[in-house]
Amino acid sequence: MSGGSVDRPAAIATAAWAATASAPRASADSAASADSSAPADSSASAASVSASRTAGVDLSVVIPVRGERERLGATVAAVREHLEGRPGGWELVLVDDGSAEGEPEPGDGAHAEGAASAAADPRIRTVRLDGPAGEGAVLRAGVRASEGRRVLLTDAGLGTPLDELARLEQALGQGEGGTQGTARPPVAALGRSRSRLGRAVGIPGIPGLRRGTFGFALFDGDAARAAFAASALDGPAVDAEVTRLLRRGGGTVAEVPVRRAAGRPAPGAAAARPARPAAVGGRRRGALVELLRLNAGGLAVAAVFLALSFYVFHGLWADLDGRYLNDALQDQNQWExxxxxxxxxxxxxxNPLFTTAQGMPDGVNLMANATMLGLTVPLIPVTLAFGETVTFALVLTLGMAASAWTWYWMIRRRFVESRWAAAAGGALAAFAPPMVSHANGHPNFVVLFMIPLIVDRALRLCEGRSVARDGVLLGLFATYQIFLGEEPLLIAALGMLVFSLAYLLVDRRRALAAVRPLGLGLAVAAAVCLPLLAVPLYWQFFGPQSYHSVLHGDNAGNSPRALVEYAARSLFGDPETAGRLALNTTEQNAFYGWPLLAFGAAVCVWLWRSPAVRALAITGAVALLLSLGARVPVPHTGVVLPGPWWVLGKMPLFESVIEGRVAMVCAPVLGVLLALALDRIVRVRARELRTLGLLAAAAALVPVLPLPLTVRERAPVPAFVASGAWKGYVNEGEALVPVPLPDPGQADALHWQVEADFGFRLAGGYFNGPWGPERIGIYGAAPRHLSNLLRDVRYGQEPPEITPQWREQARRDLEYWKAGALVLPDQDRADVLRQLVSELVGRQPERVQDVWVWKVGNRP
Incomplete structure (x- = not known):
């Protein structure tokens, strides 16, 4: 059920062999002609050697001869002894790196013994480079010269005993002759004798490059020769480069535990003499340069994504202290x-899962809110150093760019060869109109970099290659995503379920073959995930201030017109039109525009023969239908039809989902389709057709190009709060009560609390919490008579006649909130509110700096 079935080459293209013309300069002939120490009248003529090799070789052993020439004779003898009589034949290719430093003269000692052995046995050959060369050049030359069905790389000191070859051969043979016919054998088996951490930092000071990865490795011969021929790096990073080429060609690489020979240095380590500090430093610098070269394309794509993300948020970055996202409503205040x-x-x-900082006295169940503890906790040092607004802007900017990059990585890994086609698909998946809309204040729907990793790991499970490992990683990925955003994960899981069922329809054989490994892997993932989440999930669903669903109203689905119109912050968008068709500016969950949807449909028709494309088409169509909600109005008719969400929306968990958000599944679907189309279009030979295809893609994308988010001046924090004057009016354990109380419509008081370093608690607030005996989820604190009265008067209602009953109710509400002081900042209808509160509490307020204050707590 892997998406890799979309026209991916099964192995490195045969054309890669053309790269051998530019490989390092080397001579690779028979031992008699290649090694200058061989006798001129050797009986092993070139013709006879050539004939012996054309008979077929089962195994080629390639040994770089660098710092261990003194061991060469013993090494050659050990290889011959181990392989003698091996069915299918063998050959030994010794690669002299051309280094003059410390090289023994021909005919001296062990080197002469190795040369003599080579001259006497046509199966042993020497490849000499013209001058000193790096590890990559040496390995490339040796593998080029090999002719075996399989190629073994090992070191001249035989740091790993040849007896361990059987382990690699067993791993490389997995899947061959299997009964299911679905598992492909690996193309390489890498011997490992150290921990993953040790290997990850093996090259001094350069994480991510594994020192000695190819110190003992067995390859499929054709795949190895093609991959090494296509490689370009001459230093130690060639290991990572070739491994990447093998995987990109559709192959897999197995890692096999092997034992080390006692007293032998690790593969790749210098044995001749300790490296000088200057040499080690040069090696580090060289490795870093190679690391940058190896990842230059990906880094360039990441830079483009980061620039695009900064472009979207540059208005906020221009003045972090004084600006506020104009369309964020109160969500920026809440998330900060x-x-x-x-x-x-x-x-x-x-306790990081609960607080009484707002919503006094009941508090807030933080696990039941979109607090994104997976980022807010690791970024605590940033928050302490630079403040909450910097963290907010950083999460949005880096999160959107990272999401684009992981979608790009997944699309390139699974669907296309072209880097820039995959980059275009990743950009559309992360910067689609719904994501830009949510960027106004919903980081949990913008920071989605884990979702592609989860999708990819699920596809790996379907391949059944390493169910236990992939299941464990899937469980860890899902656990972390829970702490980034549960609703995005639930929607993504729904999309993956629809894709799986669609694949069952379009390619029943492959889908059924994936059921068992996928089921086992999901069981492993659950076994990993559930213990880690047991306490947080229990707290979320059964802890203080938990709730069982959230009221969103009957109009949370997308209007059918919203599917084909443009969002407010799209290049062709009209804010007024988009505003009429969405809940608010942060919930423009579709708005892909008819040209993009038409382009996606055309790509599906064009590539309909691909099962993955058909499954993607079904997934996108189902997501759009579900996003219409439980009641679907037919435009311009007044007719309302029942929608498919009517059934799904009543299921546990889904009852809290805003159904219009399901349309966000279409962003990565359209991104993959765009990448597939561009990957095909750029390879069309006819220039006219290629130009027409690129113009069609541009016509689909240009209308939905994102515009920067608009900003406004932020409401200032009252001097009463900023100066710390509040400390004289609110005791420890008491609440400050703004007039009116903060709620989802006006939550500037949350920013006051942030600026006061959470020195006081707040009555009211903006969060998700329970209401009523059924504990239905609502936005904000449970309303009380006084909070409703102050809100209604603030927004235009005339105050009632204040009776003793009203005063008693106000006293009860203030007591319930454990109020220390009521604070009225300057605002519309402030005079009316001041008179109302004064009558309710029975005394006039005190003017303190820029606010009116009624002290109602216990402090005298």
């Missing part, structure tokens, strides 16, 4: 508060 409360809880060693 989430950043601050996580920092405050952790630094004071309090």
């Amino acid at each position: 508060w989430f950043v601050g409360v996580a920092t405050d809880n952790i630094t004071h060693l309090r």
